[in-house]
Amino acid sequence: MATKKTIGVLALQGDVGEHLRALERAGANAIAVKTAAQLASVGGLVIPGGESTTVMKLLSRFGLAEPIATRVRAGMPLWGTCMGMIVAAREVADLDQPTLGLIDVTVRRNAFGRQNESAEVDLTIPALGSRPFPAIFIRAPWIERAGPHVEVLAERDGHGVMVREGQVLGTSFHPELTSDDRVHRYFLSMVEQTPTVGNSRDAA
Amino acid sequence: MEQQTGTVTVKRGLAQMLKGGVIMDVVTPEQAVIAQDAGAVAVMALERIPADIRAMGGVARMSNLELIQSIMDAVTIPVMAKVRIGHFAEAQVLQAIGVDFIDESEVLTPADDKYHISKHEYTTPFVCGARDLGEALRRIAEGAAMIRSKGEAGSGNIVEAVRHIRAINDGIRELTVAPKEELVARARDLGAPLELVAYVAEHGKLPVVLFCAGGVSTPADAALMMQLGAEGIFVGSGIFKSNNPKAFSKAIVDATTHFEDPKTVAEVSKALGKDALAMEGIDLRKLPESELLAPRGN
Numbered sequence: 001m002a003t004k005k006t007i008g009v010l011a012l013q014g015d016v017g018e019h020l021r022a023l024e025r026a027g028a029n030a031i032a033v034k035t036a037a038q039l040a041s042v043g044g045l046v047i048p049g050g051e052s053t054t055v056m057k058l059l060s061r062f063g064l065a066e067p068i069a070t071r072v073r074a075g076m077p078l079w080g081t082c083m084g085m086i087v088a089a090r091e092v093a094d095l096d097q098p099t100l101g102l103i104d105v106t107v108r109r110n111a112f113g114r115q116n117e118s119a120e121v122d123l124t125i126p127a128l129g130s131r132p133f134p135a136i137f138i139r140a141p142w143i144e145r146a147g148p149h150v151e152v153l154a155e156r157d158g159h160g161v162m163v164r165e166g167q168v169l170g171t172s173f174h175p176e177l178t179s180d181d182r183v184h185r186y187f188l189s190m191v192e193q194t195p196t197v198g199n200s201r202d203a204a
Numbered sequence: 205m206e207q208q209t210g211t212v213t214v215k216r217g218l219a220q221m222l223k224g225g226v227i228m229d230v231v232t233p234e235q236a237v238i239a240q241d242a243g244a245v246a247v248m249a250l251e252r253i254p255a256d257i258r259a260m261g262g263v264a265r266m267s268n269l270e271l272i273q274s275i276m277d278a279v280t281i282p283v284m285a286k287v288r289i290g291h292f293a294e295a296q297v298l299q300a301i302g303v304d305f306i307d308e309s310e311v312l313t314p315a316d317d318k319y320h321i322s323k324h325e326y327t328t329p330f331v332c333g334a335r336d337l338g339e340a341l342r343r344i345a346e347g348a349a350m351i352r353s354k355g356e357a358g359s360g361n362i363v364e365a366v367r368h369i370r371a372i373n374d375g376i377r378e379l380t381v382a383p384k385e386e387l388v389a390r391a392r393d394l395g396a397p398l399e400l401v402a403y404v405a406e407h408g409k410l411p412v413v414l415f416c417a418g419g420v421s422t423p424a425d426a427a428l429m430m431q432l433g434a435e436g437i438f439v440g441s442g443i444f445k446s447n448n449p450k451a452f453s454k455a456i457v458d459a460t461t462h463f464e465d466p467k468t469v470a471e472v473s474k475a476l477g478k479d480a481l482a483m484e485g486i487d488l489r490k491l492p493e494s495e496l497l498a499p500r501g502n
Contacts, residue, residue: 012461013224013245034462049221051245051281058243058461083221095280109280115304116327118214122206132206138217139282139304156205177217 005043005191008033010068012058014050014083018176026184028191036067044077044191047084049138049174052109055087056098065100072102077167077194079187085163085170086141093144103168104147111142111159111172123173125154125162128182135161135173142172167194210327212349218282218304218329219350219413222246222436226426226457227415229253229440231271233278239443242453246282246305248438249275254311254358255441255483258495264312266294269301276303284331289501290316299328305350306330310500311357311440320501323347333417335368335498337375341396341404342502344412351410353434354498355418358441360485362419364498365429369416373433379405418498421446421482423459423473430463445483451476 009019011032023030023046033039045068047055059065072078080088086109090101093108112119118139122132135156143160146152154162161172162183167190175183225245230236236247251267252260266287276283282304287294289308294315298306306328308321320343323330329349334340340351353372355365375394382390382405391401403411416434420426421442429437437460439453446452455472462468488496 011224015220015223017223018220050223051221051225053240053281054225054243054245054457057241058458061458062462097280114276114302115214115218115282115329116299116302117209118218119207119209120211120213121208124205136213136217138214138221174217177213177220 004029006031006041007188007191008039008042008045010045010047010055010064010084012062012064013054014048015174015176016048018174019046019048019081022176022181022184023188026181026188028184028188036064039064039067039071042076043194044079044187045071046187047078047080047087048176049082049084052083052086053097055083059087059100060098069100069102072100072168075167075194077169077187077190078102079169079171079190081171081174081176082138082140085172088168088170090147103163103165103170104150105143105160105163105165105170106145107141108144109141110139111144112137112140115139121156121173123154123156123161127153128186133175133182134178134180135175136177137161137173140172143170215329215349216412219331222282222415223413224461225436226453226460227284227436227438228443228453229438230275231444233274235444235449236275236279236283238450239453240279240281242450243457244281244453245436246284247275247279248284248286248307248440249303250286253441253444254497255360255445256358257311258358258497266291266298266312269297272298272303273301276301286312287321288312288315290314290319290321292321295321295326295328295330299326303328308332308348310354310497314500320346323349331415333498333501334372336371337379337404338394338396339502340372340410340414341394341400344400344410345397348412350413350415352415352417352438355416355420356488357418357497359419359488360421360441360445360483361488362421362425362428363488365416365418365420366432368418368498369414369429369432369434372410372414376404376408376410380408420456421485423455423469423476426456426460427463427466427469430460436460441483447479447481448476451480452482
């Protein structure tokens with residue numbers, strides 16, 4: 001496809017390689033993004049799993065928070081997994097932790113517990129079909145509050161764990177740790193349906 | 205809804221989430237907060253950092269549980285803690301209080317001079333040290349969800365960590381070009397199970413995350429180890445034995461992220477200021493063999 005857009009994976013910290021490989025398996029061109037120049041070349045961005053306090057600090061120290069927020073507000077699709085969803089959220093429950101505020105949700109960190117409560121769960125996600133998704137939750141957050149324009153795509157124990165508002169997707173779990181590419185394909189279809197915006201160089 | 209905790213995937217998965225990050229040794233909740241503010245991805249809760257364990261001598265055991273708990277309460281990032289090699293009851297206790305990762309560590313005095321803990325039975329993941337590929341694969345066979353170089357903890361000297369990371373990665377590289385008929389003999393020589401040897405030969409990497417530990421003291425040390433193939437960094441004494449822990453912790457985090465960009469490593473090193481002093485190091489050739497930590501456990 002001549003118009004296929006390049007997907008970036010934010011590579012300041014976290015399971016970057018797992019996302020790059022999953023995106024390639026799903027048929028995308030994928031690159032690691034550490035700089036504003038690399039960010040400018042992608043048509044969609046994944047913020048991987050990792051530590052949200054670490055990545056927020058690195059985003060602001062290296063001047064990437066504003067460029068990402070500007071691109072996403074101009075329509076660039078963004079998908080955050082676990083840490084990435086926390087970074088993209090409007091706010092973090094009970095913690096004074098900065099976020100990018102790109103999706104109107106309040107997340108609760110480590111909501112299911114510490115590592116001993118990390119789990120593999122067969123998750124029902126109607127948008128991906130009837131076959132359950134093998135969702136891997138690691139010290140995972142849940143959605144404490146979702147704004148009026150936020151669609152809750154999956155729940156676990158009565159709490160949102162997959163949400164979408166416009167061009168921003170968030171999952172509490174880690175599809176990149178499985179061989180099931182359905183969430184990656186779902187995100188790629190969001191990217192393909194997006195008219196090229198901002199300073200993406202992929203217009204041709 | 206089917207739910208399963210403590211699986212190989214979720215145990216190895218937490219280590220995958222730590223990649224590209226720095227894990228820092230801390231001995232108080234206040235130090236843990238400094239580490240988190242600098243951007244650490246996790247902290248290792250200890251009574252004494254390795255340099256002080258080395259200086260004090262005697263038997264080093266699992267840390268005080270109240271102290272570990274107070275560190276768990278002080279930060280939101282994962283908290284690791286160490287047990288003595290082979291001391292499975294210490295490990296049971298750490299799992300019971302809910303630490304996120306257990307380090308079966310040569311830095312503490314070994315409890316068993318023959319056997320490591322069988323780590324499969326635990327819900328809590330384990331990290332273990334290794335000096336070469338065979339040692340790394342034996343620990344994985346016992347259930348380790350993450351491997352780190354042993355280095356020489358508390359020495360401020362990177363030479364052993366370099367030796368160990370190179371040995372592990374050289375071993376991996378050799379397997380990737382070994383003909384299939386050699387793999388059984390290679391497994392015998394490595395002292396590791398054939399199925400793990402075959403995995404490494406096929407994938408060109410360990411089935412778990414590989415970090416560097418033991419001797420990292422400066423931002424350039426971190427950049428060196430990342431370029432040599434470490435997927436992240438443990439800093440023990442290097443931060444709180446420097447003369448400016450806040451600055452060193454932040455600089456080492458930044459250098460670990462931008463390890464392949466010398467300009468950034470230079471900038472964050474310069475930002476330490478002209479009075480910055482990294483921890484004092486030890487010339488390991490002058491240490492008697494009995495004081496080396498890395499040979500403990502094999």
